[in-house]
Amino acid sequence: MSTPLQLHRNYPPQGRLDPGTVVGPAPDRMAPVRHAPLPITGAHPPLFAVLGAHGGAGASTLAQWWAPAADTGLAWPASPRTTQRVLIAARLCMTGLTAAAERLREWHGGYAPDGITVIGLTLTAARPGSVPSAVRRYRSVVAELVDDIYDIGWHDELVALERSELARYNPRDPTPQRHRRSRLTESVPHDVYQAGANILSRLAASHTSAQQESEDQP
Secondary structure: OOOOOOOOOOOOOOOOOOHHHOOOOOHHHOOOEEOOOOOOOOOOOOOEEEEEOOOOOOHHHHHHHEOOEEEOOOOEEOOOOOOOEEEEEEEEOHHHHHHHHHHHHHHHOOOOOOOOEEEEEEEEEOOOOOOOHHHHHHHHHHHHHOOOEEEEOOOHHHHHOOHHHOOOEOOOOOOOOOOOOOOOOOOOOHHHHHHHHHHHHHHHHHHHHHHHHHHHOO
């Protein structure tokens, strides 16, 4: 059996703006803090945590879909005993983007707990069909606050399923065919698979870079 990907050490945050240049959200708009370690529901500790920028952001569903992820609800994961790499989740709507911007400014401004690294933002469709132009424009503004954005489309079948029924993405799973529709109980959608694969690829690259920098230091 191959060795599982090990990414549990915390390295200096990448892509973080100068805290002095960022205005954080008002105190009553700050995210709560989770001091307990994240749950370990699989064979290995989670590689990253999914934080909902607002209620209904889809964080729990995304964490269920991605086996290497843990659900941290609406709270920053403050415990260094489990991962503090955070993927922020929001709906692709004005309310969702505003909440995502608040969490990102909170991190950039130094208001999140020590050890937190934001690794990206996931935007899940708020409805089927096209995205209004005003939302697209604001998305481009929020995109300046984060290195990576992962888009997840609308999946009707979710309405009729319990979260525990969903298939899960694992790094060794074969890539699902883009145009073949499978039941969500059998395999994850292509966009969910692709986002999961991209997230783990970026984490692995960051881990390798950090190791190289550590070895190069005298």
